[in-house]
Amino acid sequence: MSQSLDRALTLVNQLATGPKTLDELSGVIGVHKSTTLRLLRTLESHRFVQRDGVHHYRLGTALFDLANLALEERDVRRAAEPALRDLNSRLGHTVHLASYEDGEVIYIDKYESRHQMRMYSRIGRRAPLHCTAVAKILLADLSAPALQKVLAGMEFPRLTENTILGPAAYLAELDRVRANGYAVDNSEHEDFIHCIAAPIKGARGEVLAAVSMSVPKVLLDYEGLLSHLPDLLATAEAASVECGYVPR
Amino acid sequence: MSQSLDRALTLVNQLATGPKTLDELSGVIGVHKSTTLRLLRTLESHRFVQRDGVHHYRLGTALFDLANLALEERDVRRAAEPALRDLNSRLGHTVHLASYEDGEVIYIDKYESRHQMRMYSRIGRRAPLHCTAVAKILLADLSAPALQKVLAGMEFPRLTENTILGPAAYLAELDRVRANGYAVDNSEHEDFIHCIAAPIKGARGEVLAAVSMSVPKVLLDYEGLLSHLPDLLATAEAASVECGYVPR
């Protein structure tokens, strides 16, 4: 649509593979080197590229600034939406997005089950800390002192016969979560529902939010639920990438 | 130089402050909205911007990719050079750049003192772990198990009367380094030289390298050396930013 802009962006992409000379770059976009030079100078004036001594151009610092600004701007909810919606529409189960705020875990988004049986939960509502998979994911990422503080205020009411009942068992569970990279709620909250959750990460690898899938036991037994883990983890990774996370 | 490119880059910069509508963006660059639309579409085709539902454009994921590629491409030595050269030329003292590689600390760059007395050191040479400021910086960032492993193979030969002589004292020193954000070598290596060092960090806050300034005691006493800490830390931060680090 805009030729010169298109060429310039192609140059930037090319520079991503390493520093290049003026002639190399001219070859890539197939124009005269004077044309390339003028494009590079404009890019340079916006700090998109910089000269690397003589004879070489490379990506400039504006990219870092922009990427970081974009990250601040971008909120998890919106960035994760396509991946979560996809998971929800493919499997038809309830998908929740939750985030940690100041000692609490809050549901910030929800994609309804396509089945009859629906979960009682609402955006904005707090998730119980001791018996939900999302809370386990989010608390597992806290620093030791922050976790201790939260733990000090936690209660462990028995809700089902699987409910984790005390700090020691809960800490051990968090260790498993960290080791596995996912969390489960094996009917610890309600007898008839179980749930798996995975972390959505940001550019620095920090956990921004947790995504979970909740399924009534009548539809899928525990083993069947766990078989969806790779799918859930892939969903979480796709959402993470949208939030600036770099896999591996 | 290239008008349309310049306008497009201005748009990208503008979008960094948050999602904008077509009309807002047209206003910023002062052209007809159809022109803006065409620029945005080209940017969109390169994933530099993306449509945020309707009515809004925001920065796209290409920025993340490019920023990360730029980081991999960019090596510390080259990225840190301007800042280090500046420090060296302003103060005239020896500046070293060192990095941690597989249990060892290696000098990867050096800017010579402008004074008569020069340090015996060479690029590519290993720095002693127990008595140099750069090693303290780099080891202080290791994970606990990695540090233990290095510590197991460390020796603590007495080189001066200030040399740290055992693992316990060394670990305590590393705690101080972490707390302070800088390290010193208070004549622990050679009687007549002392030294301060600071970390150069990458995009995820990890320590990529350490920069140090070494000064003969006859030129500057210990207090005088420490008075240069703010300058050294500013230098390290400038180099860090070049490596993708985001302050605060």
Place this chain on the structure above:
DNA sequence: AATGGGAGTTGCAAAATATGCAACATCTGA
């Protein structure tokens, strides 16, 4: 020191490209 080659830079004229316009399309809310 002179020479030659490679890389970068500039002015200019030609022409391809980007632009504004106005008409049209689409969506939202009354």
Place this chain on the structure above:
DNA sequence: TCAGATGTTGCATATTTTGCAACTCCCATT
């Protein structure tokens, strides 16, 4: 259904980009 706001397209115009060729600068080689 309509009004208004926002987004989109075709087209003629002229502005902007382009390639060219000449020139400079820097380095390496003789």
